[in-house]
Amino acid sequence: MTIESIGLAPSTLVFIVLGLTLAAFMWGRFRYDLVALAALLGSVMLGLVPTDDAFKGFGHPAVITVAAVLVISRGFERSGVVDIIANQVLKVGERLLLQLLVLVGTVVVLSGVMNNVGALALLLPVAMRLAREHNTSPSLLLMPLAFGSLLGGLTTLIGTPPNIIISTYRGNITGENFGMFSFTPVGVVVALVGLLFIVLVGWRLTPKRSGQASTDEMFDTANYLVELKVSEESKANGLTLQQLHDELEETIPVLAVVRKDTRQTGYSFHGVLQQGDILLLEAGPDELKLLEDKVGLSAIAEPEEDDDINTDEAESESRASQQAAERQPVDTEGLQLIEAVVRNDSMMINRSVRQLRLNQQFGLHLVAVARDGGRLKQRLRDIRFQTGDVLLLQGSENEIADGLATLGCLPLANRELHLGQPRKLAMSLGIFALAILAMLFDLLPAAVAMSTAALISLLIGVLPLREGYQAIDGPVIVLLAAMLPVGEALETSGGAEIIADALLRFGVEWPIIVSLAGLFILSMLLSNVVNNAAAALLMAPIAASLASGFDVSLDPFLMVVAVSASCAFLTPIGHQSNTLVLGPGGYQFGDYWKLGLPLSLVVMIVAIPAILWAWPL
Template identity: 50%
Template sequence: MTLDQGIIFAVLFATLGLFIWNRWRYDLVALAALLTVTLAGLIPAETAFTGLGHPAVVTVAAVLVISRGLLNAGVVDAIARKLTQVGDKPWIQVATLTGIVALCSGFMNNVGALALFMPVAIWMARQSGRSPSYLLMPLAFGSLLGGTLTMIGTPPNIIIATYRREIDGNAFGMFDFLPVGLSITVIGVLFIALIGWRLTPKRENSSSDELFEVSAYLTELTLPEGTDYVGRSLHDLVDSVRDEADVLVVGLVRDDKLTEMPSIYKVLRADDILLVEADSDSLKTLVKATGLSLAPEPDNADASEQGTQKPASDEAASSDSEDKSSDKSEKHKELSLTEAIVTQRSPLINRSASALGLRERYSVNILAVARQGQRLNQRLGQIRFAGGDILLVQAHKDRIQPALNDLGCLPLASRGLRLFTPDKVWMASGLFAVALALIAFEMLPASLALVTAALVMVLTRLVPPGEIYDSIDLPVIILLAAMIPIGEALDTTGGSQLIADSLLTLGQSIPPAATLLVLMLSVMLLSNIINNAAAAVLAAPVAIKLAAGMDVSADPMLMAVAIAASCAFLTPIGHQSNTLVMEPGGYKFGDYWRLGLPMSVLVIAISVPVILWVWPF
């Protein structure tokens, strides 16, 4: 082993270790690895950042923008509306949801497809009186299977297609992945629907209504004349007890007019009535510190003297109509509660609600937080959010979806699907179909056709300009842009050849088909612990060298890498889809192998013979 090979392997092992440790974001780890290899002289400085312009990177970015356009137009919503009519038999629900998600994932970002159908799955599970856990893992695995259908279905396919171009100048086409992808998707979905869903753990308390049984209470407090806070802002009043109590002011009544979620800087007047959500201890602290008093009930003053409180409900007010004698409380029902999951891209991660000023900046209240299937009991203002946390969010109905978009959260308990117009559905579908046709008939390269379609979607306002860069998963883009030069360095230093020679030594005693199986198994295991795109970038040069050493076509080797890198079923960290369903499904790290192991065996058993049939050595 040469010095250069030693350096590249040391950097790769360190990078893989940091990926597994998961303490730092994978894009930062990849960027640090790129800089290390460049400073070591293994990559020329002038080419270190050429990965940003690589066709695979450009294509992935364009697909993400197109996916946002399809979502905004309501293309997938139009499909999702039909799913509520499939009945309540478990295997039918699993088959329908998993099949539709797989189909959508073949033509758009699979995480985006999964995110759209998650609320539908949770709603269907609750309507059937079951835990969402029996639907969500099959849904995530269906999105992984569907990504193998086409070149644009998943980043590994795009990467492998561009590596094939380096061999003979011809990349894999849009539907070259279809024979293998369709085989494993159809059989995989059937297995999940008939047998696999029974292997998922049944978390009866996961994402259930009991998880967010709101213990805070809605209380009316009045601001008496002469109180220190008359003439001061609502922010001053709340800030005075911030260190001792959790208090949320959700409404203000002045001259019999209710202002819901008033501005935190609204100036208070004597006799203002505040609608406050707080537990009993926080309420006592607030009253004692500020001089507020319990407001009398219009029809029952004696009850107010008892300190009667009205429990908050799923519509942010009590479901008990007899406790709603005041018109002001009835109006408060216009606020709504939504359960949402914190995605890995959310600006909430590692920050608290107090630090972010969620009420002031986004007009939302966080009423409860759940993590690993359990509600957190510490003070809400001091909780540092983590990816996968489930939040109970309160806001105006017309504000809650924009706020969740800004905060990088996905709604879970949706009450219904968004409205869509047929014109937009047909426009978005038509643009996408034209782009696919141009690629399929080799009239334009994939990157150029897809960027054109994305640009037209922006010009036609299917993707507003403000959403262009929000729709692009920048950590994945940076990961690809950094790992592609590192993969090339692995090749130029002879590292890929060294790994291939080791596999060739093993292959001398086994048939070529068995060598293909070993390669596929190795990549699949790697993809379960690091990002699938990174696994494809590292394995593709090895596959090419291995094929050259065996004096066979590289096509089956590359196809095996693409399928294996996309099928990370064993862990929640192998793919974002697996991570996304972990909290809503109440899954633990060790739950995934129960369905993931038979799925992995099934994929290998089906794909190896199909690859050898369609792409012979």
């Protein structure tokens, strides 16, 4: 198939491909890396991208730099650099304004020298601990923290992928990339003003979700923990827990097995059930009925919610409850329950408990799932996990740590700070400093300097090789590599020039600053519905065509795209940082614009004059 055989202009075909791509991004049915790859292959088949250039994006300097920065960021975490900072943050005290200033200020600084999602992921558990220790709603802390991570990324070349993309694009046009600190004059001004706005005003615009700081309150666990007794006639008598699950065709987490005066946690119980055993488990009305009907487990204590059972069952359970009155309350101490949030890059997304084999493969029991601030009441086996889901899990300490890392989940409740080894800490900082110096003095390009730093970190053991590969966000890498040729097709087909001409006709009677504001708004809106890297890739050629049409310097137009592409403050899907706090903060989709819209306006009002001051027309 060729362009000529279709009979449409190349620019028209590019707009069709991009329109379908953006629609697929907004729909969200398919992951953004798959959508980007489909756009690339479609462009190749239509002749918009030469076949020989289809996969050159995977070797593009911007893609290599992003991958290297992700590895270096994980090295910082592993060596304990960030944990030392986080340990100091926990001493901030109970004043909310001070908590916000320290938390958001810290994530702004960290996001300038490491991946902004990584910086947020490290401070998210710290914010949750602060909220719980001082009885503060985490919804007041987490959205400001996420937005702060985006602001911090504006300050340096490696702070966020759009900066790397814009720098590389400038190099392709002018022969000279933006440097490591070319973004700093504008980025620091914008980040400081944004920080002050969030701390002094913005947090008041976030919803206050009561009760989200407590595991028991979020999941209402106490109302669902019940004790069931194995009788002589029970079908469960003589079964292992795995056989019990097979009989039920349902994964109902058994938290503990009590035999006489000994209690053993469910994940470590490998024997068979006997008459008189007490099972401590988490179950609602439907699960209790299933346990009674299929394996003959009778309730010793029943939650108050179970009023949809028949009269005979109610009388039986009433007698059981009277007998249970003499028993001690359910004791959950030592059950190793932990909260974790599903990350954007998690292997759990769109998969169920059975597909993941959480118990068999990872040694983890799923106890409950919360989404949008509330506990899901459907059967655990029917739940397909989504980004931002908060999971309540049980397992041994080692299994929890290893399992969550492999699954791509971030622990929230009981994350212990580890200070790392001083030698590795010093080496990690030293390697990063040398890479920065090599870039500052133009000894090495950013991609080579960052890749060398990542390689040395792996070779000397700052970061294990397996974790180095895990640190590379595959979907983001595929997105960048696939959209780079598509973005070039927008330019080579004349599509970017058509859009720029339309903006020029609109702004010909207005000062250029008005066109810059229009470019800022267009790029900002795009970044809220697609990945910010994709927004930068698509808007860069439009900015170049606009600068050429006005016959002025390219730099301020590219800087406008760099800043605006990172202003994804309006929706939870615009940036991974926003999605990461969706579940733990108990936010809803419409909560983000209430703080995000005023913050976006503040950033635009501050950024455009700062850009024109630092990068004159």
